[in-house]
Amino acid sequence: MTFADRHESHARSTPGAALRALPVFALGFALVASAWIALAGVSTSAFTFSLVRQQLVPLVVLFLVGYGVAGALAAAPIFISRRLAARRSHEGIYVGAMTAVSVWAILVVSFLPLKGSETFVDAGRLTTFQLNLLALVGVVAAGLLGGWLAAVLVGRVLSAARARLTAGGRAVLALVLAVVAVGLLLVGSRGSAQMARGSDDRPRVAIIGVDGCDWEKLGPLVDAGQLPTFRRLIEEGCSGPLLSIEPLISPRIWTSIATGKGAEKHGIRNFVNERNIPVNATMRRATPIWEIVSDGGGVVGVVGWYVTWPATDVRGFLVSDRVHSLLRGPVQMLQSAGGHPTNERLETFGQFDFDPGYKRYPHDEKRYQQNRIVDEPLRWGFLRDTIYGALAEAFLPRYRPDFAAVYYRGVDFVQHFFWKYSDPEPYGDVTAAEIERYGDVISNYYRYQDRLLASLLETLGDDVNVIIVSDHGFTHRLDIDPRLPQLTGMHDVRGVVIASGPAFRNGATIEGATILDIAPTALAVMGRPVAADMDGRPLTQIITDAHLDAHPILSVPSYEHAVASEPLEIGSTMDEGIKEKLRALGYIQ
Numbered sequence: 001m002t003f004a005d006r007h008e009s010h011a012r013s014t015p016g017a018a019l020r021a022l023p024v025f026a027l028g029f030a031l032v033a034s035a036w037i038a039l040a041g042v043s044t045s046a047f048t049f050s051l052v053r054q055q056l057v058p059l060v061v062l063f064l065v066g067y068g069v070a071g072a073l074a075a076a077p078i079f080i081s082r083r084l085a086a087r088r089s090h091e092g093i094y095v096g097a098m099t100a101v102s103v104w105a106i107l108v109v110s111f112l113p114l115k116g117s118e119t120f121v122d123a124g125r126l127t128t129f130q131l132n133l134l135a136l137v138g139v140v141a142a143g144l145l146g147g148w149l150a151a152v153l154v155g156r157v158l159s160a161a162r163a164r165l166t167a168g169g170r171a172v173l174a175l176v177l178a179v180v181a182v183g184l185l186l187v188g189s190r191g192s193a194q195m196a197r198g199s200d201d202r203p204r205v206a207i208i209g210v211d212g213c214d215w216e217k218l219g220p221l222v223d224a225g226q227l228p229t230f231r232r233l234i235e236e237g238c239s240g241p242l243l244s245i246e247p248l249i250s251p252r253i254w255t256s257i258a259t260g261k262g263a264e265k266h267g268i269r270n271f272v273n274e275r276n277i278p279v280n281a282t283m284r285r286a287t288p289i290w291e292i293v294s295d296g297g298g299v300v301g302v303v304g305w306y307v308t309w310p311a312t313d314v315r316g317f318l319v320s321d322r323v324h325s326l327l328r329g330p331v332q333m334l335q336s337a338g339g340h341p342t343n344e345r346l347e348t349f350g351q352f353d354f355d356p357g358y359k360r361y362p363h364d365e366k367r368y369q370q371n372r373i374v375d376e377p378l379r380w381g382f383l384r385d386t387i388y389g390a391l392a393e394a395f396l397p398r399y400r401p402d403f404a405a406v407y408y409r410g411v412d413f414v415q416h417f418f419w420k421y422s423d424p425e426p427y428g429d430v431t432a433a434e435i436e437r438y439g440d441v442i443s444n445y446y447r448y449q450d451r452l453l454a455s456l457l458e459t460l461g462d463d464v465n466v467i468i469v470s471d472h473g474f475t476h477r478l479d480i481d482p483r484l485p486q487l488t489g490m491h492d493v494r495g496v497v498i499a500s501g502p503a504f505r506n507g508a509t510i511e512g513a514t515i516l517d518i519a520p521t522a523l524a525v526m527g528r529p530v531a532a533d534m535d536g537r538p539l540t541q542i543i544t545d546a547h548l549d550a551h552p553i554l555s556v557p558s559y560e561h562a563v564a565s566e567p568l569e570i571g572s573t574m575d576e577g578i579k580e581k582l583r584a585l586g587y588i589q
């Protein structure tokens with residue numbers, strides 16, 4: 001054991017050093033994996049390994065290489081340096097820290113082959129493999145430096161403590177560490193042997209959320225043939241307005257869409273709770289549809305849906321809505337390494353050059369304002385959607401879930417900030433230069449959303465019944481808030497619903513649908529009972545007779561469990577970032 005045999009001679013210890021460090025290897029791995037679960041909220045019945053499983057062969061290879069390379073590099077100084085060898089208390093910590101960092105590197109790198117998102121792979125100067133390799137080398141190198149510093153610091157503390165322990169005490173400490181390591185690994189791998197897959201004979205449903213999607217923008221682009229995927233779904237299925245419920249607060253409405261219940265029942269009323277803490281999934285008081293399906297034996301896949309952090313355990317997988325905060329930095333760094341930085345991609349949305357260093361200019365300067373409007377809504381929304389789009393495409397084929405929910409945010413963001421330039425007339429103060437710069441950002445974003453949708457549908461398969469919804473529509477905002485003059489678009493109560501797939505009628509117009517009807521409709525299509533305590537009703541008028549004959553509408557009184565869990569006001573490192581975004585949108589003070 002690493003800490004128990006300090007009295008052995010240096011000469012005999014050298015070859016065994018790495019072996020004795022194994023428990024610390026394991027501990028480092030388990031700690032990093034657990035921290036990742038807690039922070040980002042990616043839940044599957046088997047968290048860590050399901051992440052790795054997504055692209056199994058390349059990841060196993062990367063994992064072994066990363067693990068081996070980092071371990072060997074980390075152990076090298078121990079073998080080389082007499083001084084370190086003489087203070088062997090460092091070795092395990094040192095190697096453990098390296099390992100932890102290398103596992104982290106593997107997790108980051110595992111998101112690299114973000115297939116389907118042209119940003120990452122196409123047109124870069126490097127191939128995906130070269131990009132992966134470069135990223136791996138870069139992150140491991142950075143990890144070695146950071147790990148070394150950590151090792152020196154932690155090693156000093158531990159060796160001081162260890163000097164005071166008896167041989168028996170050290171053995172107990174080593175045993176405890178080993179047990180903790182094995183325990184954490186077991187928790188991390190829980191259920192990994194039985195990865196759930198959806199059934200082949202039951203009707204499948206995917207609800208795709210496009211925040212703020214509005215017919216006024218969508219319709220003309222569809223008619224002009226600019227959104228081929230939306231167009232196909234509209235032509236092959238049913239579509240119409242979706243009535244939302246005031247106040248038009250996104251987390252509140254998305255939770256209503258997921259539960260079929262109003263805010264007074266589900267409890268998510270605003271972006272933050274009474275104590276100004278961003279709302280999280282533990283504050284939700286009604287059961288969302290993915291939990292209903294999962295509890296009913298189905299397999300679900302949820303990606304980026306509002307108020308899903310911290311992730312709950314489901315049959316299938318759930319990627320919470322805070323994962324992008326952790327991935328944004330690394331993803332951007334890696335994009336740049338591929339010679340295809342986000343910033344260049346942003347410039348394809350309008351006629352502007354983006355200066356990422358704009359924050360050095362005084363805030364009242366034009367060039368600050370011009371870059372900020374690109375940075376805040378567009379860069380942020382684009383990265384977020386790209387990350388969740390890629391995650392959805394990575395996870396969905398593995399599980400082929402009976403029910404999927406995927407949420408996109410960018411359309412809402414760009415409409416808040418760029419509405420004025422796409423529809424300048426009511427404002428009266430928009431210059432021709434501004435229209436040229438930003439006039440096409442919204443329509444270009446809809447085109448990007450259409451491409452995201454196309455690759456998502458490809459991943460989901462032909463037999464899935466797709467329901468596209470928006471939480472609200474959009475309109476111009478003329479009573480501009482002087483503190484937030486850049487916000488020129490605002491929410492409107494009429495959103496969008498498009499339903500297309502084998503269960504849905506062809507070419508019908510959807511009338512009188514509200515956001516509360518989506519969950520009951522999805523349950524009905526899947527042949528699962530609708531709960532009587534839901535506020536919405538299944539939209540039977542859009543379901544084919546044949547489907548209704550095969551799957552008559554069933555009902556249960558309620559899906560709510562008798563005992564609700566305590567809401568957790570979990571503070572997280574992400575809270576400030578979240579609130580900053582909400583302030584920029586004028587949602588909170």
Ligand SMILES: [Zn+2]
Pocket residue numbers: 212250412413416491
């Ligand atoms: Zn909004």
